Amino acid sequence: MSLSIISLLAGALVGAGLGAIYLGLLWVAVRHLPQDRTGVFVFVGLGLGRLALLLGALAVAAALGPPIEGIAAAVLGFVAMRFAATRLLARATLEDRAWK
Numbered sequence: 001m002s003l004s005i006i007s008l009l010a011g012a013l014v015g016a017g018l019g020a021i022y023l024g025l026l027w028v029a030v031r032h033l034p035q036d037r038t039g040v041f042v043f044v045g046l047g048l049g050r051l052a053l054l055l056g057a058l059a060v061a062a063a064l065g066p067p068i069e070g071i072a073a074a075v076l077g078f079v080a081m082r083f084a085a086t087r088l089l090a091r092a093t094l095e096d097r098a099w100k
């Protein structure tokens with residue numbers, strides 16, 4: 001069975017969307033961590049939210065039964081979003097370093 005370019009692109013976009021949501025939750029959690037006592041609760045709560053997101057995505061993938069190429073495209077989309085986010089944040093915080 002062959003996959004079309006459109007289905008691979010859709011898998012990559014779904015993976016990138018999940019990556020954006022995951023990294024957004026992580027960013028909010030890390031930003032709330034330096035607060036007094038409520039930061040820890042927010043961090044743990046959003047960690048559970050990230051876990052639920054990943055388990056939900058795996059459950060949907062298991063229920064739909066996509067081919068391995070579609071899963072690989074989604075993983076590549078997730079990784080591409082991670083690289084894009086870390087490059088963007090590294091460039092934005094380069095001038096904010098206190099030790100230079």
